[in-house]
Amino acid sequence: MIWLTWRQFRAQALITLSVLAVFALYLILLGLSIRDFHSSQIVGCQGSACEAATRRFESDYKTQLTLVSSLLIGIPAIIGAFWGAPLITRELEAGTHRLVWNQSITRVRWLAPKAAVIAATSLVVTGLFSLLLTWAASPYDQVMGSRFTKLIFDSRNLAPLGYALFGLALGVTFGLLLRRTLPAMALTLVVFAVAQIVMPYVVRPHLVPPRTTSVAVNALSLPRVGSFLLESPPGATGELTNSTTLRVEDYAMPGALVLTSGSKILTAAGKPAVTNKQVSACLEPAQATLSESGACLAKQHLHFDVTYQPASRYWTFQWFETAVFTVLGSLLFGFCLWRIPRLA
Numbered sequence: 312m313i314w315l316t317w318r319q320f321r322a323q324a325l326i327t328l329s330v331l332a333v334f335a336l337y338l339i340l341l342g343l344s345i346r347d348f349h350s351s352q353i354v355g356c357q358g359s360a361c362e363a364a365t366r367r368f369e370s371d372y373k374t375q376l377t378l379v380s381s382l383l384i385g386i387p388a389i390i391g392a393f394w395g396a397p398l399i400t401r402e403l404e405a406g407t408h409r410l411v412w413n414q415s416i417t418r419v420r421w422l423a424p425k426a427a428v429i430a431a432t433s434l435v436v437t438g439l440f441s442l443l444l445t446w447a448a449s450p451y452d453q454v455m456g457s458r459f460t461k462l463i464f465d466s467r468n469l470a471p472l473g474y475a476l477f478g479l480a481l482g483v484t485f486g487l488l489l490r491r492t493l494p495a496m497a498l499t500l501v502v503f504a505v506a507q508i509v510m511p512y513v514v515r516p517h518l519v520p521p522r523t524t525s526v527a528v529n530a531l532s533l534p535r536v537g538s539f540l541l542e543s544p545p546g547a548t549g550e551l552t553n554s555t556t557l558r559v560e561d562y563a564m565p566g567a568l569v570l571t572s573g574s575k576i577l578t579a580a581g582k583p584a585v586t587n588k589q590v591s592a593c594l595e596p597a598q599a600t601l602s603e604s605g606a607c608l609a610k611q612h613l614h615f616d617v618t619y620q621p622a623s624r625y626w627t628f629q630w631f632e633t634a635v636f637t638v639l640g641s642l643l644f645g646f647c648l649w650r651i652p653r654l655a
Contacts, residue, residue: 331440334382335443337379338379338440338443338444338447339443339447341375341376341447342443342446342447345372345447345448345450345451346450348368348371349450349451349454352364352368353365353450353454365454368451368454369451372451376448376451377462379444379447380444380462380463380466381462383440383444383466383471384462384465384466384474384507386436386471386475387437387474387477387503388478388499388500388503388504389478390475390478390479390482391477391478391482391499391500391503392482392497392499392500393482393496394429394432394433394479394482395429395478395479395481395482395486395499396482396483396485396486396492396495397486397492397495397496398422398426398429398482398486399422399483399487399647399651400486400489400491400492400495401492403490404490404492417652418651418652418654419651419652422647422648422651423648426479426483426644429479430644433475433476433478433479434472434475436475437471437472437475438475440471441467441468441470441471441472444467445467445468452467456565456566457566458622458625459567459568459622459625459628461511464511464515464628464629465507465511468629469629469630469633470632470633470636472633472637473633473635473636473637473640474507474636476636476637476641477503477506477636477637477639477640477643478499478503478640479640480640480641480643480644480647481499481502481503481640482495482496482499483644483647484643484647485499485502487647487654488650514635515568516620518631519620519624519627519628519631521570521618521619521620522618522619522621523616523618523619524616524617524619525614525615525616525617526562526614526615526616526617527609527612527614528559528576528609528613528614528615529606529608529609530606530609532562533608535562535563535564536560536561536562537559537560537561537562538559539557539559539560540557540558540559540560556575556576556583557575557583558573558574558575559573559575559615560572560573562574562615562617564617564619565622566621566625567619567620567621567622568619568620568628569618569619570618570619570620571616571617571618571619574616574617575615576613576614576615577613577614577615578611578612578613579613579614
């Protein structure tokens with residue numbers, strides 16, 4: 312059965328692997344370029360020169376890494392649609408299942424080795440590209456400190472392996488249920504895309520109970536604040552009053568997954584801070600630098616609460632997410648093995 316699987320699968324496998332070989336060469340060249348820039352411009356830099364080099368580092372490689380990461384995230388979906396969906400539908404649409412499934416080999420023994428060979432190939436291909444991309448982008452990821460962002464998390468280290476197994480199992484399952492290649496391919500792509508949206512935005516933030524901490528408003532935290540917003544009570548005219556409160560939006564913690572999009576700024580007593588003369592003066596455009604504004608606000612003893620997943624949990628989340636999709640893929644394969652003997 313392994314030899315038969317290879318004969319049926321080799322054309323699409325060789326075409327896919329040829330395209331991916333070019334992609335692998337590009338990743339190697341990109342990784343060497345990133346490492347050369349990092350060692351010559353970032354390592355050992357100081358002060359304003361370091362800030363300028365970091366900005367140039369981001370502008371030179373952000374777009375390339377975003378495109379490559381997006382492509383790697385799409386590989387499991389492509390595997391499911393083009394390798395998984397036709398696995399059974401090819402026989403059904405050609406009518407060869409009447410001959411193949413009436414031989415001495417049972418349907419389960421026919422499907423199991425075919426799925427195993429393609430699954431192994433999928434894991435090798437996805438793992439190789441995940442390894443290459445992780446190697447190529449590691450200096451960039453270390454400097455930018457954003458490993459929890461969707462594109463980076465989903466395309467690095469272990470997570471793509473779980474996605475590949477799930478995508479393949481999804482394609483095989485829809486092929487078995489729908490019995491038509493094109494609808495199975497389309498539904499595989501749609502469901503996989505939905506899973507890729509639900510996981511980072513709904514499931515991932517709560518795989519482990521998050522932490523909450525209080526952050527002092529000062530010169531250290533101010534550069535990490537995305538923006539300040541003013542909240543006026545209902546019926547207010549829009550002018551700043553002692554009842555207008557402040558909010559912090561899009562606070563960034565290096566390497567962490569921040570779950571709080573916005574937080575009220577609170578006083579030392581835990582009450583919402585209002586835009587009194589002292590606070591307003593600190594936020595005026597006339598302030599020369601962020602450090603001066605932060606030093607001014609620090610005198611007001613203000614803080615805000617942030618809920619987050621710390622950077623130290625990155626590998627915990629990688630293992631958890633890989634396990635989740637591996638289990639889902641295994642269950643789908645198990646369903647296919649149970650269902651195919653009962654297929655009329």
